[in-house]
Amino acid sequence: xxxxxxxxxxxxxxxxxxxxxxxxxxxxxxxxxxxxxxxxxxxxxxxxxxxxxxxxxxxxxxxxxxxxxxxxxxxxxxxxxxxxxxxxxxxxxxxxxxxxxxxxxxxxxxxxxxxxxxx
Amino acid sequence: xxxxxxxxxxxxxxxxxxxxxxxxxxxxxxxxxxxxxxxxxxxxxxxxxxxxxxxxxxxxxxxxxxxxxxxxxxxxxxxxxxxxxxxxxxxxxxxxxxxxxxxxxxx
Numbered sequence: 679x680x681x682x683x684x685x686x687x688x689x690x691x692x693x694x695x696x697x698x699x700x701x702x703x704x705x706x707x708x709x710x711x712x713x714x715x716x717x718x719x720x721x722x723x724x725x726x727x728x729x730x731x732x733x734x735x736x737x738x739x740x741x742x743x744x745x746x747x748x749x750x751x752x753x754x755x756x757x758x759x760x761x762x763x764x765x766x767x768x769x770x771x772x773x774x775x776x777x778x779x780x781x782x783x784x785x786x787x788x789x790x791x792x793x794x795x796x797x
Numbered sequence: 798x799x800x801x802x803x804x805x806x807x808x809x810x811x812x813x814x815x816x817x818x819x820x821x822x823x824x825x826x827x828x829x830x831x832x833x834x835x836x837x838x839x840x841x842x843x844x845x846x847x848x849x850x851x852x853x854x855x856x857x858x859x860x861x862x863x864x865x866x867x868x869x870x871x872x873x874x875x876x877x878x879x880x881x882x883x884x885x886x887x888x889x890x891x892x893x894x895x896x897x898x899x900x901x902x903x904x
Contacts, residue, residue, distance in 0.1 A: 723841070723884060723895035738892040772840050780846030782888025783831035785853075787840035 680705035684773045684788035686758075690795045696760040700773030700788050707731060707754045711776035713784060714747060714758045718769035728776060729756055763795045799823050801885050801896035809904040816872040818899045820885035825865045829889035832861055832870045835882045835898075844883075845870065875901070 686698035700712070714726040727737035729747045737745050741760070749756040760767060770790045777785035800823040810816055820830065828848040833841035843852040845861040848868060858873040872879055880903050885896040 722897050723886070725893040725895070736891065740892070774840075777843070777846060780831060780850065780888070781829040782893050783843055783846040783886065784833075784841070785843050785846075787842075790840050 680775065680786045682773050682775065682786055682788040684771075684791055686771075686791055686793070688792055688794060690763050690793065691797055692764050692795060693762055694795075696763050696767065696771075696793055697757065698771055698773070698791055698793075699755055699757045702754045702775075705775075705786075707751060710778065711736075712749070712756045713774045713776055714771060715774055715784070716767075716769040716771045717790075720766075721769075724769075726758065726760075726771075763793075765795050767793065768795045769793060798892060799826060799887050799890050799894050801887060801894055803883075803885060803896035803899045805899060806897070807900045807902060809902050810875055811904045812875050812877055814875050816870075816875055816879070816901060818870040818872075818883055818901075820863075820868040820870070820896050822866045822868075822887060824890075826887040826889035828864055829887055830861075830863065830868050831886045831888065832859075833884045833886065834879075835884065836878075837881070841884060872901075877903075 681703040684700040708731045711728045711730045713728040729735045744761045746759040773788040774784040775786040777783045802821045804819045832845040835841045849861045860871045882898045
């Protein structure tokens with residue numbers, strides 16, 4: 679059974695960098711894209727970007743200038759960095775696996791991490 | 798960016814009734830549409846992908862249909878645990894986008 683477990687700092691000040699990591703248990707790491715998605719009351723669910731085992735990335739253009747997604751295949755982990763955060767980045771952040779069935783649906787999700795940006 | 802508009806925002810029904818949820822795309826997404834269920838405090842759960850294919854373990858009371866710009870999720874006979882929030886999502890064009898959700902509430 680595939681499980682995604684995520685962690686990272688939950689409280690940030692404006693201008694700081696958000697860093698989250700997601701580890702995959704119980705399934706193949708290779709052959710998939712791995713995504714970050716966030717959810718806020720104001721903007722709903724928002725796809726941030728994705729990465730595969732080769733390090734190929736795709737980012738949402740709305741966040742591209744501030745986002746870096748990286749991967750460590752030796753640890754079955756991938757990470758999100760979002761720089762220069764503001765209150766608008768306050769959200770629950772999820773890691774998720776891009777399903778190979780269907781075009782860009784997400785079949786396994788992490789538990790979510792609430793990130794609050796406040797001075 | 799493709800905008801997905803879900804309607805209604807809230808749907809009030811009783812257990813045992815049939816629920817019809819709609820999702821309209823601002824441009825064609827072909828059949829590349831998925832539906833998710835989200836319970837309070839949990840991550841979304843994939844119900845349907847490719848418009849009409851149920852994900853693993855999803856009961857047959859959930860069904861999807863549509864193509865192009867208009868899509869429907871039907872829950873044939875509502876059970877108590879179905880009264881939560883549902884989202885549609887398109888994977889046809891970058892960036893991937895989600896609808897704003899439909900909340901199913903007990904009448």
